[in-house]
Amino acid sequence: MLREFNWYHKFVSHKASNKSVYFVAIAFFTAFAVRAVPELLMGSYISGFDQLGYYVPIVHNWIEQGANFWNITASAPLLYALLVLTTKVGMSLVETLKLLAPLLHGALAASIYIYAYKSLNWSCKKSLFVALCSTLYFIGLRASWDMLRVQLGLIFIFVALIFLSLDDFKSRFFTFASILLVVISNQYTAVIILSIILFRILKHVINKERRQVIILTIITIPSVILFALSMYANFIVSPNFLSKQINFPGVTENTWFGLFGFSSYLDLILDTGLFVIFSYAFLFPLIIVGIRKLKNFEMGSWVSLGFVAAFSPFFFSISRYRWILLLIYPLSFYFVEGVSKIKNSSHKNYLKILGLILTIMSVSFVVLPAESSFPYYGLFPYYVPTSMLQNTVPLSDCPNLENALNWLNEYVDTNSCVITHTAFYGWEKLCLKETIPIKSYGYGIPEDLALTLSQEGFTHIFLIWWVNGSGLHGQKTVSGEFMEVYQSHKMVVYEYCPRLVA
Numbered sequence: 001m002l003r004e005f006n007w008y009h010k011f012v013s014h015k016a017s018n019k020s021v022y023f024v025a026i027a028f029f030t031a032f033a034v035r036a037v038p039e040l041l042m043g044s045y046i047s048g049f050d051q052l053g054y055y056v057p058i059v060h061n062w063i064e065q066g067a068n069f070w071n072i073t074a075s076a077p078l079l080y081a082l083l084v085l086t087t088k089v090g091m092s093l094v095e096t097l098k099l100l101a102p103l104l105h106g107a108l109a110a111s112i113y114i115y116a117y118k119s120l121n122w123s124c125k126k127s128l129f130v131a132l133c134s135t136l137y138f139i140g141l142r143a144s145w146d147m148l149r150v151q152l153g154l155i156f157i158f159v160a161l162i163f164l165s166l167d168d169f170k171s172r173f174f175t176f177a178s179i180l181l182v183v184i185s186n187q188y189t190a191v192i193i194l195s196i197i198l199f200r201i202l203k204h205v206i207n208k209e210r211r212q213v214i215i216l217t218i219i220t221i222p223s224v225i226l227f228a229l230s231m232y233a234n235f236i237v238s239p240n241f242l243s244k245q246i247n248f249p250g251v252t253e254n255t256w257f258g259l260f261g262f263s264s265y266l267d268l269i270l271d272t273g274l275f276v277i278f279s280y281a282f283l284f285p286l287i288i289v290g291i292r293k294l295k296n297f298e299m300g301s302w303v304s305l306g307f308v309a310a311f312s313p314f315f316f317s318i319s320r321y322r323w324i325l326l327l328i329y330p331l332s333f334y335f336v337e338g339v340s341k342i343k344n345s346s347h348k349n350y351l352k353i354l355g356l357i358l359t360i361m362s363v364s365f366v367v368l369p370a371e372s373s374f375p376y377y378g379l380f381p382y383y384v385p386t387s388m389l390q391n392t393v394p395l396s397d398c399p400n401l402e403n404a405l406n407w408l409n410e411y412v413d414t415n416s417c418v419i420t421h422t423a424f425y426g427w428e429k430l431c432l433k434e435t436i437p438i439k440s441y442g443y444g445i446p447e448d449l450a451l452t453l454s455q456e457g458f459t460h461i462f463l464i465w466w467v468n469g470s471g472l473h474g475q476k477t478v479s480g481e482f483m484e485v486y487q488s489h490k491m492v493v494y495e496y497c498p499r500l501v502a
Helices: 002-041 049-065 069-074 078-088 093-119 124-136 138-146 148-164 169-183 187-206 210-237 256-260 265-280 284-293 297-311 321-325 328-342 348-367 395-411 422-431 446-455
Strands: 416-421 438-442 460-466 482-488 491-496
Touching: 002 093, 002 124, 002 138, 002 348, 049 078, 049 093, 049 138, 049 148, 049 422, 069 210, 078 093, 078 148, 093 124, 093 138, 093 148, 093 328, 124 138, 124 328, 138 148, 138 321, 138 328, 138 348, 148 169, 148 187, 169 187, 169 210, 187 210, 187 297, 265 297, 265 321, 265 328, 284 328, 297 321, 297 328, 328 348, 395 422, 395 460, 395 482, 395 491, 416 422, 416 446, 422 438, 438 446, 446 460, 446 491
Parallel strands: 416 438, 416 460
Antiparallel strands: 460 491, 482 491
């Protein structure tokens, strides 16, 4: 009788395991397919700002010029190293990035599913629901649009949390390795996982669980040291690391909070609070229901950290909005718990209407072009693009930008150079001849760089921007010191000509 019971138990466990693998595959391929749609609609162009604004230039610079220890350490280099490796073996960097975005999105959905199924003991359907909610809601899709390094770190966060719930030597080793991989993937995700573990250590201290304190401390110390080294490297590479910012319209720099992108703390609170409402207004009612029911230490710690970081002027101020975007992952667990709490009640119609609204928002975000996007997405253009069908420029401008770059390749001669905004840096690294010098002014003032370069002996200094009045990234027009020399629809090549200014 006991033997029959053991056989039946193994059969049921095996059947449940096969069922779980099936649901993992659904989570992966659904998220992969949805994220692949904008890449397909973009044709030969990449979807995502950071891919062209940062990844492409950094990879090209590492390959062409090399990178020293401090630059590598400061950058959380895992994704960059993988891209350098694939490019050096002959793969197209553009094609790699176009494939990598859906792959990471699918892998993230799968890791969330496994965490919910294994660590929270949720059912297959409930685990699948949270995996898809977190990745297909428009905030999750926005994160996948260009935060590839963050997504890589998030995958390892959920892997680390899965093994963290187990208590054997092999699991501790995988926890240790996963945390290290989080740290070398991205600084934001490093702060998240190290904070969660710190909170767990404090909890064990309070409960006088000395053994767990020692184990977690030993597992985490190497990652803490590596993270501290990464932060120190940022100061070596860029001494003004803390005061870096994107100059938002209306921000004054003569106040302390101006260093962090806001003219006052009240300005910070209002902007951040409104963006939180914009991001999660549709989910909040059920999140509140879920918070009352779900008691999960890791997700609670993550949410607490996210809100503290978002409303504090000290946490990675240049991209504060990213802390709010990253809340979609823990908040999705509370949202799904809230749905499960009321799904069998009289609120079925509410759930159907909410599901329809969320579906329309996600589909429109993925398939509509920037020019005819869902109006809701225009409320915070600096934080959320109006559509996924764009990179540093809308899809409709991509062919015209290529025309402008081809013109430069044909007409730029010796003693000439191209100055570039961050938005066009990757484009120019991909499309311009290697003999054409490219000088980036980031988000600064192009006239200042142009003046310096003219004093260094460059006789022709070119700049690509939009037609005056239609520019993006907070710069509608180009200074009168630049003269138009070529135009392809909205995209214009300008030449620095200060002598023409009265």
